[in-house]
Amino acid sequence: MTTRTADELRNKTQMYYEDVSEGQMLPTYVLGPMTPTHVFRWSAAIENWHRIHYDQDFAIYHEGLPNILVNGSWKQSIMPGYLKDLCLPDGWMWKVSFQHRAMIVPGDTLTCWAKVTSKYVKEGMGFIELETGMKTQDDIETCPGTGTIVLPLKGGRAIPYPFVPPKS
Amino acid sequence: MTTTATKLTPEVKAVIGATSEFTEAGWGVVNKESLRRFTQAIMDPDPRYWDADFAKTTRYGEVIAPHLAGSGGGRAAWQDVDPVSLTFRENPVADGLREAPGRRRGGLPSIPTDLVRVLNAGNEIEMYKHPVIGDRLYSQSKYASIIERVGRDGAHMLIITTETYHWNQRGELCYINRGSSFQR
Numbered sequence: 001m002t003t004r005t006a007d008e009l010r011n012k013t014q015m016y017y018e019d020v021s022e023g024q025m026l027p028t029y030v031l032g033p034m035t036p037t038h039v040f041r042w043s044a045a046i047e048n049w050h051r052i053h054y055d056q057d058f059a060i061y062h063e064g065l066p067n068i069l070v071n072g073s074w075k076q077s078i079m080p081g082y083l084k085d086l087c088l089p090d091g092w093m094w095k096v097s098f099q100h101r102a103m104i105v106p107g108d109t110l111t112c113w114a115k116v117t118s119k120y121v122k123e124g125m126g127f128i129e130l131e132t133g134m135k136t137q138d139d140i141e142t143c144p145g146t147g148t149i150v151l152p153l154k155g156g157r158a159i160p161y162p163f164v165p166p167k168s
Numbered sequence: 169m170t171t172t173a174t175k176l177t178p179e180v181k182a183v184i185g186a187t188s189e190f191t192e193a194g195w196g197v198v199n200k201e202s203l204r205r206f207t208q209a210i211m212d213p214d215p216r217y218w219d220a221d222f223a224k225t226t227r228y229g230e231v232i233a234p235h236l237a238g239s240g241g242g243r244a245a246w247q248d249v250d251p252v253s254l255t256f257r258e259n260p261v262a263d264g265l266r267e268a269p270g271r272r273r274g275g276l277p278s279i280p281t282d283l284v285r286v287l288n289a290g291n292e293i294e295m296y297k298h299p300v301i302g303d304r305l306y307s308q309s310k311y312a313s314i315i316e317r318v319g320r321d322g323a324h325m326l327i328i329t330t331e332t333y334h335w336n337q338r339g340e341l342c343y344i345n346r347g348s349s350f351q352r
Contacts, residue, residue: 006213010222031211038209045202045209049252050265050286062261063285072288076347077210077236080293084234085214090227092295099290145290161227162297162340 003030004085012088017119017126017151024116026130029082032109033137034070039106042074070104075134075143082112083132083147091151092163098132098145109137114147122166124157125150175324176316179280186311188275193307193334198238198299206237232298235334235343238305276309279328281351289327289348296341304337312346325352 020026036054043053051058052069059065075098083093104110111134118129127150134143150159195202200218207217215222216232223231255262265286299305312331318324329348335341 003211004213006215006219009214009216010219038211042209045205048265049255051263055264058263063263072290074210076288076291076293077206077234080236080295081210081212081214081234088214095292095294097290097292100288158227163295 009085009088012085014088014090015086015151017121017128017153017156020116020119020128020151022116022118026086026114026116029085029112030109031078031112034104034106034108034110036068036106039068039070039074042071046073048073066103067105070106070108072100075100075104078110079112079132079134079143079145079147083114083130083149086114087149087151090159091149092159092161093147094127094150094163094165095148096132096145097147098134098143100142101144102136102140102142104136104142110142111135117146121153122168124153125159125166126153126156173324174316175281175283175326176314177280180314180326183277183279184311184314186277188307188309190306190308191275193238193305195238196304198233198301198303198305200231200301203231203233203237203301207234210234228298228300230300232300233303235293235295235298236345238299238303276311276330279314279326279351281326283324283326283351285350285352287350287352289350291348292346294344296343297336299336299342305334305342306337307332307334319352323352325350327351 040054048071052063052065053071054068056068059068079098080093080096083096087093113135114130114132116128117131120127127148130147130149132145132147133141135141152159203217216226216228218231220231255264309330309332311328313329315327316324317327327348327350329346331346333341334343
C-alpha cells in the first residue's frame with residue numbers, strides 16, 4: 001500500500017480475523033519524501049511553536065540537531081491512522097504504543113509497517129497483536145512499537161462502537 | 169555541560185502523581201475547519217472525516233475526527249497580550265515551546281528542574297470513541313511517573329510520563345494517552 005486515496009478508503013473491503021495469521025506482514029503505508037512544508041503545516045495545525053520544527057538555524061546552531069525535526073506529535077497521529085486504515089470499515093484500532101527512537105528530517109521517506117505477533121478471540125471479537133514501526137528509506141527504525149487491532153470474525157458479531165473492551 | 173548531580177530531586181519527586189483539574193482540551197469545540205487542517209497535515213484523505221453523505225452510510229453515521237484531533241496541540245487561550253510576542257520579548261532565544269504564556273499544558277504544575285531541552289520520547293494510546301463536529305472535549309492529566317536516566321555522555325535527564333484521559337461533553341471516554349518526554 002502506498003499513500004492511500006479517499007476512494008480507496010471509501011471502498012476498502014474488510015479484513016477479517018480469519019484473513020491474518022501469526023508472522024504475517026500487513027500492507028505497508030508510504031509517506032514522503034517529507035519536506036519542511038509538511039513539518040510546518042503540522043506545527044501550524046496544532047499550534048506547536050517549538051522552533052526545532054521550523055527554524056533551521058535554531059535547530060542546528062542552538063539545539064545541535066541535524067536539521068529541523070518532524071514532530072513526534074505528528075508520528076503520534078500517523079501510526080493510529082495507519083492501523084485505523086487496516087481495520088476499515090468495521091474493525092477497531094484499539095491500542096498503539098511506540099517510542100520515538102530516531103530523528104526524522106526533511107528528505108526522509110517513511111514506511112509504516114505492521115507484523116502479526118499473535119491473534120486470539122474474546123467475546124466474539126478477533127484481537128490481533130502487532131509489532132509496528134516506521135522506517136526511513138535507509139531502513140532506520142524511527143518508531144518501534146506495538147499495537148492491538150480488533151477485527152470482526154466472518155459471520156460473527158459486529159465490533160461495538162464506541163469500543164467496549166473485553167472484560168478480561 | 170554534564171553533571172553528576174541527580175536531577176530526580178525531592179522537589180521533582182514531589183510532583184509525581186500530581187493531577188490537573190478537569191479542563192477543556194485543545195480546540196474546545198471540534199469544528200470543520202480545524203478538522204480539515206488537522207487531517208490534511210496527517211495526509212489522511214479518509215472521507216469519514218469530511219464527506220457527510222458518505223459518513224452517514226458508515227458505522228459512525230456522521231463525520232468523525234481522528235481521536236487526537238481536537239484535544240491535541242497547544243492552542244493558546246484568548247488573552248490581552250499576543251503570547252508569541254510576549255515570549256520573545258522576555259527571552260529572545262526562547263525555544264517557543266515551554267515559555268509561551270497562555271499555552272494550555274493540561275493544567276499540570278511545571279517540573280522544578282533546570283533541565284531545559286524537551287524531546288518527545290513516545291506514547292501509549294488507547295482509543296474508544298471518535299470526537300465529532302460540535303463536540304466539546306475535556307481532559308484530565310496526571311504525572312504518572314518521572315524517572316532519571318544518564319546518557320552516554322554522563323548527562324542526567326528526566327523521563328516524564330503524563331497520563332491524560334480525554335472525554336466528550338457527554339462524559340464518553342474518547343481516548344487515553346500516556347505520553348513520555350525527555351527533559352535534558
